[in-house]
Amino acid sequence: MTLAMDQAVLVRAGQQVLRGVSMQVAAGEIVGLLGANGAGKSSMLGVLAGDVRLQAGTATLAGQPLASLPFAQLARQRAVLVQQPAVQFDLSVAEIVAMGAYPFPELSATEVADQVAQALALTGLHAASARPYLDLSGGEQQRVHYARALVQCRAGRQAGDARFLLLDEPTANQDPAQQQHVLAVAARLTRDEGVGVLAVLHDINLAARWCDRILLLAEGALIGAGSPDQALTPDRLLRAYGVEMAVVPHPIHAGRLLVMMR
């Protein structure tokens, strides 16, 4: 069970945003998508979410072309967290999180309430449940949408559908402890429920710590794919970000630490 693209070419405003990218996310793994601003990370996520059509190549979910799947069916197969949606209306935290269950009308009100409670607990928002969304801080608001995506994902597992979770900068606006927690929750989802996660991340060390595999994008092309050790080498990072980085042994645990030379 994979979410994949093969030889994907995406053109936007005359510019090739994706240049023949082939990649896949398998069920049960968490994959980090890294690259400089404008490298094509969000575009790749948009293609895999079914929002954007490719000019050439294919994007498939469990072998079926994404373009052939109706949105209602897609919504049962994958959840998406995009960068901070702007909500102007007075909805409570629980009301927004409960929207994650909309693709599953067969769930009872109690089942939905249960899923919502669990997602709120996982994202540390349990106490904020009845509060107006607009009263929360930016970081908390982002976590509300994360909780909504978690409900969509876990309700999907409950309904027996295959699940993928696509996260565009889930750690944006989060403090260091919350950044770890957000990824820990995603990692647990892959392990316990067999969900495949693709997360756009900016913090290289965070990605190395939590991801099973890394995809490194530069100017619309994949320049590294594999385990964090394989993908995150100083020369690749130089190509991706244009800065020199050193790989040093982590002072506390067995992993490695990437530090900027400047």
Added chain:
Amino acid sequence: MALPAEALRAGGRRPVALMGLACALAVVAVAAMSSGAMRLDLLDVWSTLLGRDPGLDTLARSVLLDVRLPRVLFAAITGAALALTGAVMQALFRNPLAEPGLIGVSAGGALGAVAAIVLTSGGFWILAPAAFSGSLAATALAYLLGRRVPGVAGLLLAGVAINTIAGSLIGLLTTLANDTELRDLTFWSMGSLSDARWHLLVWLAPWTLLWSGWLLRQWRVLNALLLGDREAQHLGWRLVTVRRQLIVVTALIVGPLVAATGGIGFIGLVVPHLLRLTLGADHRWLLPASMLGGALALTLADWLCRVVIMPAELPIGLVTSLVGGPFFVWLLARGRRL
């Protein structure tokens, strides 16, 4: 883990609010039916409506059943539909200021209706589809133009443009009209519920309620739209389809109502807003509450229009605008949190 379930149901406050609105509507409706040039006893009205015979004379009975009952029903249905379509448009445009009057949907309907009066033999059966076409064109135009400039401003500017164009075309058509047509036009454009008769209601009521019922069932997608277009799509809705359906159904409701009543503004803006302040934005509750609240507001307004300067009548459009205009100013002055 009881808290979220409780928060989702808002502790029973919302069902109570709906019940309260329904009761208030019933009381106001009966009161409105009892007052007027011929005063009727409240209890007599009530028992006649329940099918008993309290011994009203033929004239009183006829005033109640042939004049006041259809009028109150007409006011209630019109108010319910205007408030409902207002709430729906606010979600569809993701803009708390969207309202059939402000964004030009009513003006579009009016243009269609005026064109029908002046250019054809007239009659409601030509007026209604013409008004519907005008409303539909105006909604589509507002939607397309409003997207060019993001935020509240784009939509309001589109509304200004549409209202101006429709207004000038209506003016042009007026100059072409002969005396009879002119009288029809003036009568119609004042915005009035005095045309309420059973022959109109027998089809307008089921038509409006049918489409309103369809809209009530769209609460999930309307909630999802509050998060954003992409989010709604991620939750399983094909946006192109959803938008087209909502725009067409809104025009199907507003067009014939405009044809029948002329312009009645601001109900669609004021009612959903006040309800959102107390009940929140969840459309599962907001939509039915808007229907009840809109029905209550317009029934009340029409009652006032009929009795304030008896035996003459105030145009109802005037009263709703008199209340709605300042409310709109207040909304703008209040700033972002809408």
